[in-house]
Amino acid sequence: MSAYTLTVLCLCFAIVAQTISTLAALRATLRPPYRRAWLALTIAFSLLALHYGFTLELTTSTGLYDLPQAALAAIVSALLALGIVGLGRDTGHS
Numbered sequence: 001m002s003a004y005t006l007t008v009l010c011l012c013f014a015i016v017a018q019t020i021s022t023l024a025a026l027r028a029t030l031r032p033p034y035r036r037a038w039l040a041l042t043i044a045f046s047l048l049a050l051h052y053g054f055t056l057e058l059t060t061s062t063g064l065y066d067l068p069q070a071a072l073a074a075i076v077s078a079l080l081a082l083g084i085v086g087l088g089r090d091t092g093h094s
Contacts, residue, residue, distance in 0.1 A: 003067045004059075010070035011056040017077035018049035021084045028088045041084070048077070 022045040029038040052073055059065045 004063070004065055007059060007065040007067045007070040008056065010067070010074040011052055011059065014052045014070070014073040014077040015049050015056065017074070017081040018045050018052060020081045021045040021077070022049060024081070024084045024088050045080070045084075052077070 022042055025038050025042040025045055029035050029042055055070075055073075059070075
């Protein structure tokens with residue numbers, strides 16, 4: 001597998017993981033307490049997903065890519081998704 005393909009896959013995974021985080025945080029905003037905090041997290045996660053989408057678009061349209069950055073994005077996104085989903089479950093919001 002080429003570095004370019006791996007970069008695209010990592011970015012796609014990061015987008016999916018951030019979308020899961022966004023949905024979990026959005027679901028938690030529907031119930032008190034901490035609605036504003038959950039809303040802020042929802043907005044932040046959706047902006048991160050958008051950022052990774054722009055990075056993916058740049059990669060596919062120009063051929064410029066950064067594999068270490070994409071791998072880091074995938075790892076961080078997966079950890080955030082696991083943390084937010086787990087936190088929502090612990091508080092009864094997910």
